[in-house]
Amino acid sequence: MFDTFKTQSELAKIFAPAGRERALIYRLLEMAKPYADECNIDTLGNLIVRKKGGGRKIMVSAHADSIGLIITHIKDKGFLRFCRIGGLRLDMLLGSSVVFENGIKGTVRREAKAKLDELKDYECFVDIGAGSKEAALKHVNVGDIAVFSAETYTNCGNIVSPYLDDRIGCVILLQTLAMLDNPVNDVYFVFSVQEEVGLRGAKTAAYAIQPDLGLAVDVTGVGDTPEVKAHMACGLGKGAAIKLRDNSIISHPGVVAWLEGAAKSADIPVQREVLPAGGTDAGAIHVSRGGVPSGGISIPTRYIHSLAEMADLADIDACTRLLTAALNTGAEL
C-alpha cells in the first residue's frame, strides 16, 4: 500500500516540470508495475497503466508534470532571466527557492523599481549567487528549467507540499490501483505529461485509449480562506470534491450521478465543486474523437501553484475511496 505522506514526499522531490517528466514517469512505472495488467509509456511520455475489467473502458488521468520557470537569458553579473511554464503566479514565486535538474538552487527576486502589484516576468530574476555570466554558465544554460524547492510536512491533519498539484493525484491513482482487484470496469490509469501547458498529454492518451468515460483526478481551489477572490463552496475537511464545472469542462451529468451514487453507497463524504477558473485533463478527454462523457474527482487544496500547497489528509483518503468505489460500480450514462 502507498502511504500518502511518504509517497507524496518522494514524488514531490522528483524533478518533473512540463516537458521534462521522464524521471518521475519511470519512478511511477516502477511503483505501478506490481499491481498492473499492462503498462506502457507513449510517444509524448504519458505512463498508461491498465487494470483489466469487464465493463466500460474508463480513463482516469492525474498529471505528473508541474509548473516551473525556464531560463531565457543570463546577464553579465550571472543573474538569470526567465519566463514561466504553466500558470505560475509571480507573487507566489517571489522570494521562493527554486532548484534546477542538476541540483543547483536559486532564489527568485525582483528589481527594486518593479511595482509589486504590476509585476512582470522581465522584472524578476533568479540569483544562484554565481557573480558572473561565465560562472553561471558552468551550472545553468538558456533553456534549463527550475522548479520549487521545498519540504513536505504534515500539520493539524493537513499535508503541505510543493506540487500536491498533481503529485497527490498520482498518489491517489497508485493507492486505487493497489486496492482494485478484478474491477467492474476496464480501467486505464494515465499519469499524463504537459497538463500545465494545455492538457497536451491527456489529449494524445485519450485519442489512443478511446475511453467510454473519462475522469481527471486533480486539485481544486477552495473558498475557505480569508478574503477569497472566488466564492467556492469547496473547503478543506469536507470530503472528496466531485467536479461540476471548471474552465475546461462542464461535467457530464451521468458521470456526476455515477460518482455521487458510488459515494452514497460506500458512505464517503463528498462535496460539489464548481471551479471558476483553471482546467484539468478532463477538458481534453471529453472532446477527444467523437466525445467522451467525463468529469472529475478533486482534492480541495489551498494556495495552489505555491511551494506550500495544503490539503486535508482525510479528504485525500476520501478521494481514494471514492475513486475505488466508482471504478467498481457500473455507470449509467
Ligand code: ZN
Ligand atoms: Zn493540476
